[in-house]
Amino acid sequence: MKETKNIIFTLDGREAEARPDETVLSVAKRLGVDIPALCHHQAVTSYGACRLCVVEVKKGKRTRIVTACIYIPADGDVVETGNERVNKLRRIILELLLARCPEVDLIRSLAGQYGVDASSRFRVSGSAGAGERCIICGLCVRVCAEVMGQHAIGYANRGGKRMIATPFETQTEDCIGCGACVFVCPTNALHLEDIGGKRVMKELYTSMPMMKCTGCGREFATEKQIEKVRHCLPAAHDKIAMCPSCRRAAFRDAAGQALI
Amino acid sequence: MKGIIVVKVDRCLGCKSCEIACAVERSRSKVLSEAIHEHPAPPKGIWVEKGNTFVTPLQCRQCEDAPCLTVCPTHALHRDDRQSPVLIDGGLCVGCQLCVLACPFGVIRMDDDLHAIIKCDQCSQRVSDGETPACVASCLTGALEFKRIEDVLQEKKEAYLLTIERSAETREL
Known part of the structure; x- marks a missing residue:
């Protein structure tokens, strides 16, 4: 018989329960925890392209960064969705996105939320940058x-x-x-x-x-x-x-x- | 209460109170004086259609064998059971508009400003709170009624019995 036991893990300091195939992002949405994500849609398989939904997972002594839209938690995981390390990574991702698509309102407002300077320090080559709106999230x-x-x-x-x-x-x-x-x-x-x-x-x-x-x-x-x-x-x-x-x-x- | 919205065409005056009530119910403030200033404008899910000699309100018929449900590729359109209204889950909708094109009554539409499919949900929140749908509550002439199917059948039976009785009376005279 198929295993149907729910997974118990910690999400931002509180206990959370996930169905066996449920991702961290889905659990977070259900519990009202806001994780930014651009390439996620409930109707299609997750792809982990935009990387904005990165979260930190602690398992015993190991700590790693995963994308919440793909990562399926395991029993006992400790997930933090907005600590300093995660926010720093999101800022870098937003800076990169901003360098590619400086005219997209959604990216600009997210960058503002995370305190990213409107003028990105990254330079893009080729056609991207001028009028580019696609982030290839797929x-x-x-x-x-x-x-x-x-x-x-x-x-x-x-x-x-x-x-x-x-x-x-x-x-x-x-x-x-x-x-x-x-x-x-x-x-x-x-x-x-x-x-x-x-x-x-x-x-x-x-x-x-x-x-x-x-x-x-x-x-x-x-x-x-x-x-x-x-x-x-x-x-x-x-x-x-x-x-x-x-x-x-x-x-x-x-x-x-x-x-x- | 599970029910259906019944339209009595001969009672409709075409005042469009239902259209306004529907939009106000879908607004953020749910108050007319504030709803008219909202942007994007709150949508309506009912249309008062004018014919040559009459007017009638039209909204989703909540078809038993609903074509919109059949064509929806993501099951964003769903219903609990056959007597429940067809609802839309905005999180699952991909905006392919197959439902818009499948609806035989033309009462599902895409609202470009709201970036969402709009259809009558029979005010499921109001109904579960024990109220009638907004259009029904706003109708001044009783052209729109919210009733259980069994009650509609009972009324029709009684009306039919009455016509038989009356025709018998006229024959006696």
């Missing part, structure tokens, strides 16, 4: 692959040139234009715009045709999004090609008919 990549099942985006290049991109930096057939990547991006590095009957995501080299509502003629979703909904709903209703406001009108009229 939330978009994970959401696209794990949640939507589309695998439309991934990482390109290595080292300082690493970036989020579609294969060969061209429009990909796999993208349905749902905008989940844009929604989850913590730093607003991705953008989605509906212009001239097309859904444009310029950072992802994507411009795809949208569907016109059969009621009012307004473009309301991409053709591939509708295809996806049809696929998920085998018994799709007849209003699938209508925009939400026309669907409301159709229902209203049906209710009116019933009155007569």
Whole structure:
């Protein structure tokens, strides 16, 4: 039989209980302990990319630094989420993030909270720094692959040139234009715009045709999004090609008919 | 109490009190005079739709076989049981908008300012506190009612019996 005993450990001086597969970050959230994290989302597997959620774990005489979003505590662990060593590390991480993305409000406000000087002492090479907003946390990549099942985006290049991109930096057939990547991006590095009957995501080299509502003629979703909904709903209703406001009108009229 | 929001279309005057009450309930202050100054503006989950000859409030029907629940890839949309409202867990939502496109009634929407999916949750907090949903409480003409399904059925039976009785009376005359 599978072991289902909960783990008892110490979190910031108080006793905490974790389910066998629960991470420190999840327990901390449950108990109202604030740990900053940029690359974490409940709907996808943790990746430990942004490193902001670092915490200190003491086990007997050993002390080490781990990322709270990945680390699964063991019985008797003593976890400290905001001591001097942890805060010092977070300050360095924020300085590095700030050097790469000086214009991102979220990073600036976090840096302010931790008392990091707005002008970072680190210098970046290449294109990063000027207008760069992506911290390569990979939330978009994970959401696209794990949640939507589309695998439309991934990482390109290595080292300082690493970036989020579609294969060969061209429009990909796999993208349905749902905008989940844009929604989850913590730093607003991705953008989605509906212009001239097309859904444009310029950072992802994507411009795809949208569907016109059969009621009012307004473009309301991409053709591939509708295809996806049809696929998920085998018994799709007849209003699938209508925009939400026309669907409301159709229902209203049906209710009116019933009155007569 | 587990119930449903029943709409009596012939009673709606289109005053939109329900729309305002819904937004106020979703505001931070929960007071109208403060809610109107909040930014981002508090959202509404009910629409008063105007037809040619009538108006009617529309909100989530809490479908028994809800398409939004079926399409949600992260189970951010969930419900306790078939008679409970469909709720959204913002922490699990990835903003793919499949629910928006799946809803046959067009009553789920993405609020770009709030960065969240907005739908009627039947004011689950108010209901668990023993109150009626905000839209129902605000309706001046009784066009919106919050009732248990059994009570709705009972009312319909009684109304039907009444029509039979009346038609019998007119025949006797």
